[in-house]
Amino acid sequence: MLKINRENLKTSHQLIWFIIDFLMLGLLIINLTLIIIDSTYSFIAVQNLLLEHAPRVQQLYQPVHENFLFLDMIFVAIFLSEFFVRWGYALKARVYDRWYFYPFIHWYDLVGCIPVGSLRFLRVLRVISIIYRLHQYRIIDVTQSRLYQLVAFYYDAFMEELSDRIVIKVLSGVQHEMDRGSPLFERIQGDxxxxxxxxxxxxISTRVAKAASHGYMPKRAELRIYLEHRVDHALKQNLELSRLRLVPVVGPTIQETLEDAVGDIVANVIHQILEDLASTDNHGFIEDIVQVMLPEPGAGEPDEARNDALIALINEIIEAVKDQVRVKHWRAELKQ
Incomplete structure (x- = not known):
C-alpha cells in the first residue's frame, strides 16, 4: 500500500495539481476496472454462466453493458477536460517551447480517450504517468510498495540470468578463438x-616478496632444521662419503665435519634465496622471468610451449570469471 507524504503535499507549490492527480487516478482505476468487467461480460459464455448461476447479477448488469459506451463517454469527457486544462496551464507557464508540444508529449492521454476497446487500455499509461509524477515529487514512494519490489526483484533476476548467459557465451567464444589459433592471442600478448x-x-615481485616474508620468515628455524635433517640423511646414503669412516683415526671426524658443512651450506643458500625473494631485490629476477615469458613482439621465432602456457593461463582466468558469473545473486536474495 502506497503511503502519502503529507508534509511534502502541504509544502508543495502544486497542491491543486496533486489533488487533481489523485482524483484522476481514482477515476482511471474505476474506469479501467469497469472496462475489464465489461470486456469480460462481452463473452457469451460469461453471460450464459451468470444467467444460469447468478441471474440477478446478469439482469442488473445487462443495462450497464448495453449503455456502456455512454458511461465510458462520461469518463472520456472528464479526462479530456482535465487534458485541456493542463494544456492551457502549460501554455500559460511556458512549460514547453511550442504550444503544440504538449499533445505530442502526452499523446497517450488523447489516444486513450478514443472509445475503442484496444485503445482504451492505453489509459494504463496515464495511470503510470500520474504515479511517476507523484513519485518524482516525493508525494508517494513507489519503491516501498510490495508490487514494485516484486516486479523489481524478478526484473533483476531476469536481467541477471540473461546477462550471465550472454557473458558466458562471449567468454566461451573467446576461448574457442584462442584454442584454434586466431590472432586474438597475439593481440592479447602483443597489445x-x-x-x-x-x-x-x-x-608479481610484490606478491612473491609478501608470500616469502609471510610464509618463510616466521618458520625459518623449522625449515633450517628440516633441510639439515634431509641433507644429513642424503649424505649418509652416499656410498663414497661412507667410505671416509674407513680412514684410520680421522675418518669419522672428517665425515661428520663434512656432513655438518654441507648441511649448513645448503641451509644458508636456501635461506639467502628466500630472503632475496622476500625483499625488493627480487625485482630484477622477476623482470627476467617476465621478459622470457613476454618477449618483444617479432623478436625471434615463437615458442609454442610458451604460447601454450600463456593460452592455458588466459583460459584459466576466463574460467574463473565464468565461474563467478554463474553465481546467482538473486537466489541468495530470495533465501533471505
Whole structure:
C-alpha cells in the first residue's frame, strides 16, 4: 500500500495539481476496472454462466453493458477536460517551447480517450504517468510498495540470468578463438600484456616478496632444521662419503665435519634465496622471468610451449570469471 507524504503535499507549490492527480487516478482505476468487467461480460459464455448461476447479477448488469459506451463517454469527457486544462496551464507557464508540444508529449492521454476497446487500455499509461509524477515529487514512494519490489526483484533476476548467459557465451567464444589459433592471442600478448610488462613485474615481485616474508620468515628455524635433517640423511646414503669412516683415526671426524658443512651450506643458500625473494631485490629476477615469458613482439621465432602456457593461463582466468558469473545473486536474495 502506497503511503502519502503529507508534509511534502502541504509544502508543495502544486497542491491543486496533486489533488487533481489523485482524483484522476481514482477515476482511471474505476474506469479501467469497469472496462475489464465489461470486456469480460462481452463473452457469451460469461453471460450464459451468470444467467444460469447468478441471474440477478446478469439482469442488473445487462443495462450497464448495453449503455456502456455512454458511461465510458462520461469518463472520456472528464479526462479530456482535465487534458485541456493542463494544456492551457502549460501554455500559460511556458512549460514547453511550442504550444503544440504538449499533445505530442502526452499523446497517450488523447489516444486513450478514443472509445475503442484496444485503445482504451492505453489509459494504463496515464495511470503510470500520474504515479511517476507523484513519485518524482516525493508525494508517494513507489519503491516501498510490495508490487514494485516484486516486479523489481524478478526484473533483476531476469536481467541477471540473461546477462550471465550472454557473458558466458562471449567468454566461451573467446576461448574457442584462442584454442584454434586466431590472432586474438597475439593481440592479447602483443597489445595488452607486453606494454604492461613493468606493471606485471611490479605486481608479481610484490606478491612473491609478501608470500616469502609471510610464509618463510616466521618458520625459518623449522625449515633450517628440516633441510639439515634431509641433507644429513642424503649424505649418509652416499656410498663414497661412507667410505671416509674407513680412514684410520680421522675418518669419522672428517665425515661428520663434512656432513655438518654441507648441511649448513645448503641451509644458508636456501635461506639467502628466500630472503632475496622476500625483499625488493627480487625485482630484477622477476623482470627476467617476465621478459622470457613476454618477449618483444617479432623478436625471434615463437615458442609454442610458451604460447601454450600463456593460452592455458588466459583460459584459466576466463574460467574463473565464468565461474563467478554463474553465481546467482538473486537466489541468495530470495533465501533471505
Amino acid at each position: 595488452i600484456l607486453y606494454p604492461r610488462r613493468e606493471m606485471l613485474t611490479d605486481w
